[in-house]
Amino acid sequence: MSALPLQVLATPAAIPLVRSLRAKYGDLLFHQSGGCCDGSSPMCYPRNEFIIGDADIQLGSVDDQPFYMSRSQFEYWKHTQLTLDVVPGRGGMFSLEGPTGQRFLIRSEIFTDDEIHALREAGRI
Numbered sequence: 001m002s003a004l005p006l007q008v009l010a011t012p013a014a015i016p017l018v019r020s021l022r023a024k025y026g027d028l029l030f031h032q033s034g035g036c037c038d039g040s041s042p043m044c045y046p047r048n049e050f051i052i053g054d055a056d057i058q059l060g061s062v063d064d065q066p067f068y069m070s071r072s073q074f075e076y077w078k079h080t081q082l083t084l085d086v087v088p089g090r091g092g093m094f095s096l097e098g099p100t101g102q103r104f105l106i107r108s109e110i111f112t113d114d115e116i117h118a119l120r121e122a123g124r125i
Helices: 014-025 071-077 113-121
Strands: 008-010 028-032 042-046 056-062 065-070 080-088 102-110
Touching: 008 014, 008 056, 014 028, 014 042, 014 056, 014 080, 014 102, 028 056, 042 102, 056 071, 065 071
Parallel strands: 008 080, 028 065
Antiparallel strands: 028 042, 056 065, 080 102
C-alpha cells in the first residue's frame, strides 16, 4: 500500500455546507461527539470557540477544516474510516448547521486488514 488511508473523508454533498458555514463563521472545527446531548453527531464549531484538549486527537480534516475526536472514543473507532455526510433535518443545537435545514452525520466503514496494518505502522492507531 503506497498511501496511508485517510481516517476521515467527506461526501460531495457535505462540502458545500462546510464551505457555506465557513463563509459565514470563518474557520471551522469538527468534533465527533461522544454521545451526550446531541447523540453521536459530528459537531461543527467556529474554530476559535472550541478548545481542544490533551484528550482530543485530530483524525484529519474536511475541506481543510480539522476534525477531532476524544482519545477515549477513538479507541472504539480506530479501525473505522469516518465519512462526514449531510442529510435533511435539524443539526445539533450547538452545531453551526443547526438552523440550515441540514445536519451532518457520520457514515463509517471498517478499514481493511492492510489499511489497519498501514495505520499501525504509521503510529496512527
